[in-house]
Amino acid sequence: MILSYQDIHSDVKVDCDVAVIGSGAGGAVIAKELAEMGYSVAVVEEGGYFTRKDFGCRPVKSMLSMYRDGGQTFTLGRPICILPLGKTVGGTTTINSGTCLRIPPKVLKDWQENYGLKELNEEELGLFYERIERFLYVQQADPEVVGTNNLKFKEGADKLGYSAGFLPRNAKECEGSGLCAFGCPIDAKQSMNISYIPEASKLGATIYANCLAEKIVVESGRATGVLGHFVDPDSGRKAKSIQLGAKAVILAAGAIYTPYFLLKNKLANSSGQVGKHLRIHPCAGVAALFDEDIRCWDGIPQSTYVDEFFEEEGIMLEGAATPPEIQSNTLPYAGNKHAKLMSQFSKIALFGSMVSDTSEGSVRALPFSHRPTVLYNLNKNDIRRLQLSVVHLAEIWFAAGARRVYPMLATMAELTAPKQVEELKRLKLNGKDFTITAYHPMGTCRMGSDPTRSVVNVNCETWDVKRLFICDASVFPTSLGVNPQMTIMAIATRTAAHIDGVLATTNSTKEVVINDDTV
Amino acid sequence: MLTRYEAEILRAAIPDVLGEDRGLPAVDAERIVRWIDTQYLAKSTFEFRLLYRFLILALQFVFPFLFGSEYKIFLQLSPEEKQRLFNKWAQSRLYLLRNSFTTFRLAICFGYYGQDEVSRAIGYDAEAKLEEASKRQVVRD
Numbered sequence: 151m152i153l154s155y156q157d158i159h160s161d162v163k164v165d166c167d168v169a170v171i172g173s174g175a176g177g178a179v180i181a182k183e184l185a186e187m188g189y190s191v192a193v194v195e196e197g198g199y200f201t202r203k204d205f206g207c208r209p210v211k212s213m214l215s216m217y218r219d220g221g222q223t224f225t226l227g228r229p230i231c232i233l234p235l236g237k238t239v240g241g242t243t244t245i246n247s248g249t250c251l252r253i254p255p256k257v258l259k260d261w262q263e264n265y266g267l268k269e270l271n272e273e274e275l276g277l278f279y280e281r282i283e284r285f286l287y288v289q290q291a292d293p294e295v296v297g298t299n300n301l302k303f304k305e306g307a308d309k310l311g312y313s314a315g316f317l318p319r320n321a322k323e324c325e326g327s328g329l330c331a332f333g334c335p336i337d338a339k340q341s342m343n344i345s346y347i348p349e350a351s352k353l354g355a356t357i358y359a360n361c362l363a364e365k366i367v368v369e370s371g372r373a374t375g376v377l378g379h380f381v382d383p384d385s386g387r388k389a390k391s392i393q394l395g396a397k398a399v400i401l402a403a404g405a406i407y408t409p410y411f412l413l414k415n416k417l418a419n420s421s422g423q424v425g426k427h428l429r430i431h432p433c434a435g436v437a438a439l440f441d442e443d444i445r446c447w448d449g450i451p452q453s454t455y456v457d458e459f460f461e462e463e464g465i466m467l468e469g470a471a472t473p474p475e476i477q478s479n480t481l482p483y484a485g486n487k488h489a490k491l492m493s494q495f496s497k498i499a500l501f502g503s504m505v506s507d508t509s510e511g512s513v514r515a516l517p518f519s520h521r522p523t524v525l526y527n528l529n530k531n532d533i534r535r536l537q538l539s540v541v542h543l544a545e546i547w548f549a550a551g552a553r554r555v556y557p558m559l560a561t562m563a564e565l566t567a568p569k570q571v572e573e574l575k576r577l578k579l580n581g582k583d584f585t586i587t588a589y590h591p592m593g594t595c596r597m598g599s600d601p602t603r604s605v606v607n608v609n610c611e612t613w614d615v616k617r618l619f620i621c622d623a624s625v626f627p628t629s630l631g632v633n634p635q636m637t638i639m640a641i642a643t644r645t646a647a648h649i650d651g652v653l654a655t656t657n658s659t660k661e662v663v664i665n666d667d668t669v
Numbered sequence: 670m671l672t673r674y675e676a677e678i679l680r681a682a683i684p685d686v687l688g689e690d691r692g693l694p695a696v697d698a699e700r701i702v703r704w705i706d707t708q709y710l711a712k713s714t715f716e717f718r719l720l721y722r723f724l725i726l727a728l729q730f731v732f733p734f735l736f737g738s739e740y741k742i743f744l745q746l747s748p749e750e751k752q753r754l755f756n757k758w759a760q761s762r763l764y765l766l767r768n769s770f771t772t773f774r775l776a777i778c779f780g781y782y783g784q785d786e787v788s789r790a791i792g793y794d795a796e797a798k799l800e801e802a803s804k805r806q807v808v809r810d
Contacts, residue, residue, distance in 0.1 A: 202806065207798040210779045214712045222717050230768055323807045327798065335802035345809065447793050474791045475782035479775045484759040485752040486688035492782065493692030496792040521714075560760075560767060582764035585771075 152239070152351055154199050155360035155389065158380050162358070162392040166190040167653060169376045169396035171363040171411070173197075174241020175638040176621035177402030178342035178350065179282070183646035185353035189653065192356050192394050193347075194376060196403075197238035198383050199359040200343070205333030209476050212332035216245055223406075225511060225526035231432060231586040233524065235406060239359050240343030242404065243635055246589070247330050247452035248319040248339045249468065250288045251632040252279050253640075254460075265627040266599025269608045270644075278640040286320035286340040288636075295326030297449010300469045302440070303501045304454045306550030307467075312458035317468070319453070320345075320635075326449040331472060361392055365415060366399055366618065373399040373618035398617040398649055402642070405591035405624040406513055410522035412595065412605075413515035418612040423605050427596055428511035428526060429629040430588035434536050435470055435502040436543035437481060438552035439491075444499045446471035456546070464631055465539045467546070470502030480585065482556055482563040499547070503539030504590075506631035507532050513594050524591075528581035536586075537579050545571050558585045590634050592623035609648040610641065617652070621645055670710040670718055675725045676702050681744055682728060685751040686777050694786050701780035709776050724773045732758060735766075 167189040170177045177193060185191045197216065205212055213221040218237035225231045236242035253275065261267045282288070293301070293316060307314040320340040327335055337344050351357060360383050367375035375395045379388040401408050409425040412418050456467035471477065474495050481491050481498075491498070511526030528536070544555045548568040555565040560583045562574060577583075598604025601613040606625055612618045621642045623634050630637060671679065683698040710718050729743040736757040737750065746754065758770045781787055785795060 202802070207795045207802060208783065210709075210783050214709070219714045219717070220709075220712055222714060229764065322809070325805070327802060329798075335799065336805045336807055338807045340809075443792075445792060473793050473795075474788055475779055478778040478782045479771060482759075484688070484755040484770070484774070485685055486690065487756075489688035489690040489693060492791065493690040521716075560764075563760075 152199055152347070152357045152359065155380050155383055158390050161390050164192055164356070164393070165395040166192045167396065168192075168398050168400060168649065169194070169394040170400040170402060171376060172241060172402035172404065172622065173239050173347055173357060174236065174342060174402060174404060174622065175243050175635045176623075176642045177400065178240065178243075178346035179639045179642040180400050180402065180621050180646045180649075181355050181357075182346040182350035182353065183643055184649060185350045185355040187646070187650050189650075190354065191350065192358065192396070193350070194358050194361040194363045194378055194392065194394070195239050196362050196381070197236070197241075197359065199239040199357075200244070200333065202333065202335050202337050205329070205335050207329060207335055209329070209332045209473050212245070216333065225430065225524045225588070227511065227525050227527040228581045229528065229584060229586055231430060231526060231588045233406075233430060233588050233591060235404060235591075238343070239347060239357065240341045242589075243341040244333060244343050245331050246341070246635065247633070248321050248341070249452055249633040250283065250286070250318045250320050250636045253637045254631055257628065257630055261597075261627050265597065265604070267597060267608050267627070274644070275640050278643040279636060281643060282636060282639045286345055287322040288318050288320050291316045291319050291321075291450050291453035292324065295324055295449060296453035297326055297328065297446070298444050299446040299471050299499045299501075300449060300454040302444060302499055302550045303456075303469065303546060306546040306548070307456045307458070309549045310546060312456050312546070314454060314456045314458070317453055317455050319450070321450075324450060328447045328449055328451055328471075328473070330451055358392060362388070363403075363411070366401070366417060366615075368417065368615055368618075372616040375399070397653055398619065400619045400621050402621040404622050405594045406522055406524060408620055408622055408624045409513045409594040410515050413513070418605060418614040418618060420614050421602050421605060423596060423603065425513040425515075425594050426510070427593040427627075428513060428524065428591060429507050429509070429593045429626075430511065430526060431504045431590040431629065432507055432509075432528060432532060432536060432586045432588050433470070433502050433504045434540050434543070434584055434586065435480065435500055435558055436540055436547060437556040437558070438499045438547035438550070439494065439554040439556075440497050440499060440552055443496050445496050446477075446499055447473045456542075459538070459542060460631065463535055463538060464506030465535055465542070466504045466632060467539065467543060468502055468504060471500040480558060482558065499552070501543055501547070503536070503543055505532055505535045505539060506629045508629070510593070528586070533579060533581050536584055537577070541571060541575050544574060559583050590623065590630070592626040592630065592634060593628065595620050595624035596627045597625040598627060610645045619645055619649065671702070671706045671722065671725075675722055676706065678725050678729045678743060679705065682751070683777055683781075685748055686755055686774055687781055688752070693790055694784075696781060700784075701777060704780040705776045709779060720772065721776065724769055728773070
């Protein structure tokens with residue numbers, strides 16, 4: 151059952167086997183897996199519950215309702231990076247691009263060898279990935295619906311002999327509506343809100359939306375419950391309370407809000423590592439003007455990739471295009487020059503790059519703020535690779551036949567000829583010259599075998615608090631280099647199996663006991 | 670969310686931030702101000718509203734001096750002077766200033782390019798997309 155703010159008329163007091171905070175890639179998967187094993191599961195989700203009827207094909211409206219703070223989340227530092235986060239049932243998966251990539255082998259090897267995570271093995275993870283891919287209909291993007299924007303870029307990459315392809319995505323019968331980032335209007339994209347969450351609900355889990363978890367109850371060093379309040383989505387005011395008693399608690403609020411929650415509650419941080427080692431996969435974007443229509447908003451926004459530079463440089467080039475109202479502010483110039491560019495928007499193409507960062511930021515819970523403070527500075531290595539990624543994007547666009555290229559750099563607004571790419575290569579850039587966005591925060595409650603250098607063990611259980619598990623991208627010890635949702639889900643599936651082993655040795659309740667009249 | 674004075678400054682700024690092109694519908698600044706006030710800022714965080722209102726007032730009292738050759742308040746500038754100000758602000762060598770222009774323009778772009786007739790002029794028809802999408806729902810097995 152999925153209950154929202156308007157369904158709750160009195161305080162909620164529930165005993166269950168597992169309480170889950172967050173309904174994104176980690177929380178939704180673990181809720182479904184444990185419900186399927188017969189455990190009683192309750193999920194609290196701060197965001198609202200939206201269906202395709204609410205999505206509306208109007209991006210700004212979706213942003214204001216499903217993105218945390220209306221999309222106005224960012225990191226502070228050199229430079230400031232826009233960091234959109236989902237706040238809705240399904241978490242960021244409801245508003246992501248749907249790209250499904252497994253952990254790169256060299257990253258897994260790094261985790262095994264340098265972070266003591268030898269029990270995370272490729273074979274076992276492979277089984278979990280397969281299970282998830284089957285459940286989410288993961289398949290390669292259909293070239294018929296990827297759209298001209300992605301095809302054009304691939305054409306340019308193919309001309310230069312770069313390794314490129316069509317991305318695997320969690321989408322069934324996709325028609326290329328182009329609105330993945332604002333809620334799929336036909337339910338083709340198998341985000342958590344239409345896959346794992348409804349399945350968990352069918353299997354007996356209760357999902358409480360518009361419900362803010364505020365405290366984890368810890369008794370004798372063990373997590374035993376969650377306390378919180380329902381929140382009016384219009385006014386933001388707290389309403390009825392919720393009290394969950396549980397045998398295990400899963401914190402899956404994402405790599406920004408999970409550490410923030412722990413820091414505010416002064417939990418699980420004897421290592422001092424909570425909130426540290428933030429990685430974000432900084433992204434740059436390059437636009438290009440063609441003579442012919444591109445209509446970048448049609449087709450799957452993120453459906454082709456170039457991984458030519460991934461092994462050596464940790465650079466992935468992936469599609470990134472949004473409707474004109476969102477994209478308008480990323481284009482250069484102001485006034486009449488900007489308007490002229492916008493009037494030609496149907497002939498503008500866009501593609502993005504993502505760097506597997508070595509820069510590390512942090513999440514802080516400052517006493518005078520009711521939001522996390524996210525700090526992040528780009529180091530020289532990442533700046534150099536971002537510059538390289540912009541160079542590659544520009545050369546591929548010219549190879550594809552672009553008339554002009556817009557690298558979105560402060561020191562170079564426009565390239566009018568391929569030979570200018572050399573100038574772009576030679577520019578001396580610092581972080582502040584880029585317009586950076588990021589979509590994959592991770593690493594802030596990292597996994598490890600050393601309790602002094604990590605927050606959770608290989609089974610995602612915190613070292614300090616028994617039966618408190620963390621199941622989101624905050625457990626990644628390093629940058630992943632690729633879109634993280636599949637790896638979050640795989641680790642969540644693995645963790646569910648472990649929790650089953652732990653709880654199976656104790657008595658479990660098979661039904662949710664509701665003490666008050668809730669509906 | 671905006672005072673009358675702030676709304677007046679914003680209304681005066683919008684046409685020159687957006688510019689004109691015969692391929693796009695005329696800018697209705699009053700409509701955009703109303704949207705920003707009631708739809709965008711009303712749903713934004715307290716901190717963002719504060720920042721946005723600060724930028725409006727900085728535009729009125731500080732930026733004409735910063736980006737111009739003589740001191741005038743923004744509402745006294747001619748359209749050409751306003752366009753010059755916005756171009757200089759958008760291309761400022763100072764990172765925070767440049768970034769603040771992007772923040773200031775964001776709501777204006779949303780308010781203008783989000784209008785159905787404007788996005789249709791560009792080629793993006795949200796109504797038609799919605800109509801098409803409503804006929805179809807993918808169902809899981």
